[in-house]
Amino acid sequence: MDGNFICSVKIKKPLPADSYLTRLPAVRNLARQGGLAFEKPVTFLVGENGTGKSTLLEAIAIAAGFNAEGGSRNFTFSTRATHSELYRYLTVARRAHPKDGFFLRAESFYNLASNIDDLDSEPYDVPPIIKSYGGLSLHAQSHGESFLALIENRFGGEGLYLLDEPEAALSPNRLMTLLARIHDLVQKHSQFIIATHSPILMAYPGAVVYELTEDGIRAVDYRETEHYRLTRSFLEDPERMLRYLLEEHPPAD
Numbered sequence: 001m002d003g004n005f006i007c008s009v010k011i012k013k014p015l016p017a018d019s020y021l022t023r024l025p026a027v028r029n030l031a032r033q034g035g036l037a038f039e040k041p042v043t044f045l046v047g048e049n050g051t052g053k054s055t056l057l058e059a060i061a062i063a064a065g066f067n068a069e070g071g072s073r074n075f076t077f078s079t080r081a082t083h084s085e086l087y088r089y090l091t092v093a094r095r096a097h098p099k100d101g102f103f104l105r106a107e108s109f110y111n112l113a114s115n116i117d118d119l120d121s122e123p124y125d126v127p128p129i130i131k132s133y134g135g136l137s138l139h140a141q142s143h144g145e146s147f148l149a150l151i152e153n154r155f156g157g158e159g160l161y162l163l164d165e166p167e168a169a170l171s172p173n174r175l176m177t178l179l180a181r182i183h184d185l186v187q188k189h190s191q192f193i194i195a196t197h198s199p200i201l202m203a204y205p206g207a208v209v210y211e212l213t214e215d216g217i218r219a220v221d222y223r224e225t226e227h228y229r230l231t232r233s234f235l236e237d238p239e240r241m242l243r244y245l246l247e248e249h250p251p252a253d
């Protein structure tokens with residue numbers, strides 16, 4: 001069996017007209033386009049800041065039974081109820097139930113690490129949770145180290161993994177380690193849906209890259225994304241771009 005546990009997401013009923021969600025490009029276009037298909041093991045959601053990638057990913061995660069702040073299906077902690085109501089308006093079509101799963105948000109990773117430490121400090125006669133995360137408290141490692149420890153130790157395959165900007169913690173070198181780990185887990189029949197700004201990550205072969213804009217959600221080649229084009233033109237000639245940014249557009253006093 002391939003690992004496509006979630007095969008599509010649709011808006012099932014109109015959102016309240018006065019909600020900011022109605023105006024979010026991701027939500028507006030999802031409704032207008034009749035939904036989004038997830039046909040490959042890896043799907044990327046890319047696009048400008050504020051288009052609604054995290055809001056959509058979070059709503060898919062909650063609709064699929066994950067804790068809104070991140071973690072596996074077993075996590076129930078909540079430090080602040082900041083998640084949107086979008087999940088109530090979504091239909092997530094599933095083909096099968098994953099054996100493993102994780103919703104990883106860079107933003108609330110700290111809270112997740114604290115929650116593991118708190119649970120392990122309780123006097124229960126069970127093996128410490130941290131054992132399945134590599135054994136060392138996630139707080140005793142750097143942001144990138146702990147992030148990768150989680151993915152290398154805790155993600156086991158036949159899983160549904162929803163990641164929000166995993167690149168935030170990682171050096172380019174570790175980002176390539178993550179690419180290899182994603183590939184390993186895809187071989188083990190896993191599905192990934194990843195919101196990202198990283199032109200390195202979105203190069204994963206065979207992935208569907210959905211670019212979210214004001215005008216629509218479109219599957220594109222990763223080389224067509226603004227992320228790839230801008231990063232490439234910057235790195236090819238940084239001086240030219242810097243001249244343009246710093247001299248021709250000086251900051252206002």
Ligand SMILES: Nc1ncnc2c1ncn2[C@@H]1O[C@H](COP(=O)(O)OP(=O)(O)OP(=O)(O)O)[C@@H](O)[C@H]1O
Nearest residue numbers: 020024047048049050051052053054055056084195
């Ligand atoms: N409670 C709220 N009320 C009004 N607007 C909100 C609320 N919560 C979020 N928003 C807005 O929703 C928009 C989408 O946010 P979201 O975090 O989903 O964007 P994103 O595409 O993930 O952006 P980024 O690339 O910066 O991570 C933002 O413009 C944000 O200000």
Ligand SMILES: [Mg+2]
Nearest residue numbers: 053054055195
């Ligand atoms: Mg985001």
